[in-house]
Amino acid sequence: MTTQRIAFLKGHGTENDFVIVPDPDGRLDLSAAAVARICDRRAGLGGDGLLHVVRSAAHPEARDQAGEAEWFMDYRNGDGSLAEMCGNGVRVFAHYLLHAGLVEAGDLAIATRAGVRRVHLDKTGDVTVSMGRAQLPEESVTVTLDGRSWPARNVNMGNPHAVAFVEDLAHAGELRTVPPFSPAAVYPDGVNIEFVVDRGPRHVAMRVHERGSGETRSCGTGACAVAVAAARRDGADPAVTGLPVTYTVDVLGGSLSITELPDGTVEMTGPAVIVAEGTFDPAWLTTALS
Numbered sequence: 111m112t113t114q115r116i117a118f119l120k121g122h123g124t125e126n127d128f129v130i131v132p133d134p135d136g137r138l139d140l141s142a143a144a145v146a147r148i149c150d151r152r153a154g155l156g157g158d159g160l161l162h163v164v165r166s167a168a169h170p171e172a173r174d175q176a177g178e179a180e181w182f183m184d185y186r187n188g189d190g191s192l193a194e195m196c197g198n199g200v201r202v203f204a205h206y207l208l209h210a211g212l213v214e215a216g217d218l219a220i221a222t223r224a225g226v227r228r229v230h231l232d233k234t235g236d237v238t239v240s241m242g243r244a245q246l247p248e249e250s251v252t253v254t255l256d257g258r259s260w261p262a263r264n265v266n267m268g269n270p271h272a273v274a275f276v277e278d279l280a281h282a283g284e285l286r287t288v289p290p291f292s293p294a295a296v297y298p299d300g301v302n303i304e305f306v307v308d309r310g311p312r313h314v315a316m317r318v319h320e321r322g323s324g325e326t327r328s329c330g331t332g333a334c335a336v337a338v339a340a341a342r343r344d345g346a347d348p349a350v351t352g353l354p355v356t357y358t359v360d361v362l363g364g365s366l367s368i369t370e371l372p373d374g375t376v377e378m379t380g381p382a383v384i385v386a387e388g389t390f391d392p393a394w395l396t397t398a399l400s
Contacts, residue, residue, distance in 0.1 A: 115389040116341045117157060118148075118228035121206060123237075123382045125327035125363025129157040129241060130206050131241065131364035131386075138163015142190030147398050149188040154398075155390065157197060158326045160186040161203050166221045176223035182221040195224035195268035197378055201237040204229045205382035214317030224268025237382050241331065242268060243374040244338040249296045253303060255289045260293065262303070263339040263367065267376070270301045270319075275343065281309055282317045285325035314340050315360035327363035333373025334376045339369035350370040 116138070119130040122308040129148055131138065140162055149157045150337040162184035166172040172182035183203045185196045185383050200220055215231045228240040243264040252369055253262045253274045258281055262272035267311040276282070280287070282305040289303050309315050316336050318329040337357040341347065346355045348370050366380040 113286055113392060116392055117387070119209075119384055119387040120155070120157070121161075121202040121204060121382065121384045122363070122382055123201045123328065123330065124361050124366060126196075126198035126329060126361075127157050127327075128159050128161045129155050129197055130161045130163060130202070131153060131368050132161065132163045132206075132210065134165050134168070139184070140163070141230070142186075143399050144190070144395055145186045145394060146188070146190035149186075149190075155173055157339075158188050158323045159193070159199060160188075160260045161199055161206070162186065163203065164208065171220050171223065172221045175226055177316070178226045179219035179221040179276075181212070185222065186322075189322045191320065191322045192223070193269060195222050195227075195241075195331055197239060197241060197332075197334060198266070198328050198380070198382075199330070200227055200229065200239050200385075201330065201378075201380060201382040204231055204237050204239075205235070209274050209384050222268070235381050235383065236379055238377055239330070241334050241376045244335065244370070246338070246342070247296075249293075251291055251293075251296050253291045263312075263335075263342070264296065265335035265339055265388065267331040267334050269331055270299070271304060271332055272295050272297070272301050272374040273304045273306060273339040274334050275306050277307070279315065279317050281324055282303065282319075285317060285319045286370055287324075288321075289319055302329060302335075304329070304336050306336050309358075309360060312340075312344075312356065313358045317362065328361035328366070328380055330380070333359040333366045334363060334368050334378055336339060338376065341370060349374055362392075 166176035
């Protein structure tokens with residue numbers, strides 16, 4: 111870890127909040143313990159996760175994507191663990207690049223552990239992300255909580271999701287701990303679990319327990335998984351009809367618009383906000399971890 115003060119920003123997408131650490135040349139060694147302390151809401155800066163901003167060519171996990179995308183979103187969960195993808199995070203990441211003058215409004219590509227994601231930056235603050243195609247594994251899953259059980263749709267958006275349609279969002283409980291699901295072997299690396307209710311035609315609301323973070327105010331990949339699961343439940347499949355399907359997905363921190371296109375690509379549109387920036391002394395982190 112450097113001895114110089116480390117720059118950071120705070121941002122959020124529908125109140126899913128992140129610490130942003132610019133490190134274009136990949137010089138910072140951010141251990142899992144360091145990330146967890148930085149994201150700690152009482153002893154650190156606080157966030158659902160951390161966005162480590164690195165040029166793709168400077169990061170060993172992204173060098174093979176450098177020809178397509180200059181910037182790599184090295185995303186970490188709030189507990190310091192690595193994550194393949196974060197939908198709200200990639201919107202905030204793109205907005206940071208615009209805020210810092212590193213890109214211009216319009217279209218750009220961002221490298222992630224789930225592959226390159228195409229992004230459109232609107233000058234108004236909305237960001238549209240091409241989230242790739244949803245995978246719908248056939249394994250059946252059951253989520254059980256407080257004596258109730260629900261079948262959950264297995265959806266992969268570059269990271270794993272279990273989508274359960276419930277009668278009342280209160281049935282999800284406190285969501286600080288992982289809701290029990292079975293069989294556990296379906297998700298050997300853990301899973302994001304969404305509880306969903308209907309609000310109207312092609313309009314749903316959700317709560318989510320994010321793997322490695324607990325309940326969050328929003329989850330972009332989760333909203334995409336929910337929209338795809340809701341479309342299939344409702345008998346809509348753009349690959350069959352040739353028509354796009356759009357759902358409004360309400361999260362605790364706002365709303366996202368999710369569209370599945372006939373080629374299977376899922377697009378997510380929502381806001382991204384930078385709320386603060388500053389520096390911290392790495393000596394604090396060294397002392398805190400000793």
